[in-house]
Amino acid sequence: MLQCSVVGATGYTGAELIRLLAFHPQVKIAHLTTRSEEKIKASTLVPGLPKGTDYVIQKTSLKKIGEDSQVIFLALPHTTAMDAVAALRKYDRIIIDLSADFRLTNVRDFKTWYGVSHQHKALLKHAVYGLPEFYRHKIRQAQLIANPGCYPTSVILGLLPLVRERLIEFDAIIADCKSGTSGAGKKLSMKSHFSEVNENFNAYKVNQHQHTPEMNQVLSDAAVREKVSVTFVPHLLPVTRGILSTLYAKLRQGVKAAHVLKAYEKHYHSEPFVRFYGEGSFPSLREVQYTNFCDIGVQVNESNGQVIVISAIDNLLKGASGQAVQNMNIRSGFAEDLGLLN
Numbered sequence: 001m002l003q004c005s006v007v008g009a010t011g012y013t014g015a016e017l018i019r020l021l022a023f024h025p026q027v028k029i030a031h032l033t034t035r036s037e038e039k040i041k042a043s044t045l046v047p048g049l050p051k052g053t054d055y056v057i058q059k060t061s062l063k064k065i066g067e068d069s070q071v072i073f074l075a076l077p078h079t080t081a082m083d084a085v086a087a088l089r090k091y092d093r094i095i096i097d098l099s100a101d102f103r104l105t106n107v108r109d110f111k112t113w114y115g116v117s118h119q120h121k122a123l124l125k126h127a128v129y130g131l132p133e134f135y136r137h138k139i140r141q142a143q144l145i146a147n148p149g150c151y152p153t154s155v156i157l158g159l160l161p162l163v164r165e166r167l168i169e170f171d172a173i174i175a176d177c178k179s180g181t182s183g184a185g186k187k188l189s190m191k192s193h194f195s196e197v198n199e200n201f202n203a204y205k206v207n208q209h210q211h212t213p214e215m216n217q218v219l220s221d222a223a224v225r226e227k228v229s230v231t232f233v234p235h236l237l238p239v240t241r242g243i244l245s246t247l248y249a250k251l252r253q254g255v256k257a258a259h260v261l262k263a264y265e266k267h268y269h270s271e272p273f274v275r276f277y278g279e280g281s282f283p284s285l286r287e288v289q290y291t292n293f294c295d296i297g298v299q300v301n302e303s304n305g306q307v308i309v310i311s312a313i314d315n316l317l318k319g320a321s322g323q324a325v326q327n328m329n330i331r332s333g334f335a336e337d338l339g340l341l342n
């Protein structure tokens with residue numbers, strides 16, 4: 001059994017990790033941590049844990065976590081996770097960081113979008129971006145996995161076949177994305193207050209969201225020698241979980257609907273967690289909530305050269321903790337969907 005710990009286990013992604021790990025047939029939970037001096041019963045945060053388990057979330061030193069765990073999940077806010085990663089590296093464990101701290105390869109981008117200088121630049125070259133559908137071969141060897149952001153997961157998976165097959169123009173992509181409120185984590189803010197969000201709908205951080213460089217970085221990597229630039233407009237939906245992204249792109253000269261459909265089939269037919277609906281059929285949040293799936297449908301308009309892609313995920317699962325467990329499975333040589341289909 002693999003000894004796994006979660007640092008920051010009281011947050012939304014931490015709670016999802018507890019649930020997934022508690023039911024995972026190859027995992028034993030070693031430590032679940034909080035900064036609080038009080039011990040917290042995991043069952044008060046995570047309903048439906050297996051009968052007879054009595055997991056406790058408590059303050060625990062990184063030394064103890066490093067010594068006792070084979071896989072360590074960090075579910076801490078961005079900019080606070082990097083010091084924990086640096087401290088844990090000496091134990092030579094597999095670290096899966098759900099924060100953004102090791103996702104961007106360019107430290108200037110990190111400073112620009114996250115407002116602080118990266119404190120552990122030397123570690124960035126060891127980090128592998130944990131999107132299995134693109135970097136699976138690297139994840140198999142990685143000791144530090146930078147788990148993708150929720151919006152980037154839905155946008156990148158929605159566009160990856162079109163970019164890899166060079167079917168669209170790379171400078172005219174629009175990502176119009178809508179997220180539920182759990183995407184912002186557990187801490188209170190005026191913007192995510194029930195009475196602000198309920199029966200409301202608004203755009204925020206228009207073309208200024210910190211996930212923009214992450215999308216551009218990975219899609220540019222997929223484009224090989226060409227830069228991809230996404231105009232990203234996030235919106236806040238009055239629901240708890242899920243992201244639905246509507247992606248608009250201009251087809252390259254001569255590209256037909258058949259090329260588009262073939263590209264999605266080619267890239268996703270054997271992917272365990274991407275379901276391609278084909279043309280003219282589109283996912284809703286309900287189909288992906290509480291699952292690790294990314295569901296995708298497309299519409300091609302050959303007469304005006306436009307393709308529209310709809311991509312849906314559960315932000316806490318495929319957009320965070322489910323993808324983190326998928327990465328653990330890949331890295332540990334387990335079946336990729338182990339513990340992720342119930």
Ligand SMILES: NC(=O)c1ccc[n+]([C@@H]2O[C@H](COP(=O)([O-])OP(=O)(O)OC[C@H]3O[C@@H](n4cnc5c(N)ncnc54)[C@H](OP(=O)(O)O)[C@@H]3O)[C@@H](O)[C@H]2O)c1
Nearest residue numbers: 008010011012013034035076077078098099183185186320
């Ligand atoms: N929510 C999503 O949909 C989502 C998706 C993808 C990635 N992520 C990323 O995953 C990480 C965790 O997200 P989350 O939504 O689970 O966040 P969250 O609900 O705010 O939980 C974060 C947890 O980290 C702990 N913590 C430790 N140091 C902290 C500090 N200095 N300030 C605040 N909390 C601190 C807190 O636990 P204690 O108070 O008990 O110590 C808190 O419960 C973030 O980096 C986030 O960007 C989130």
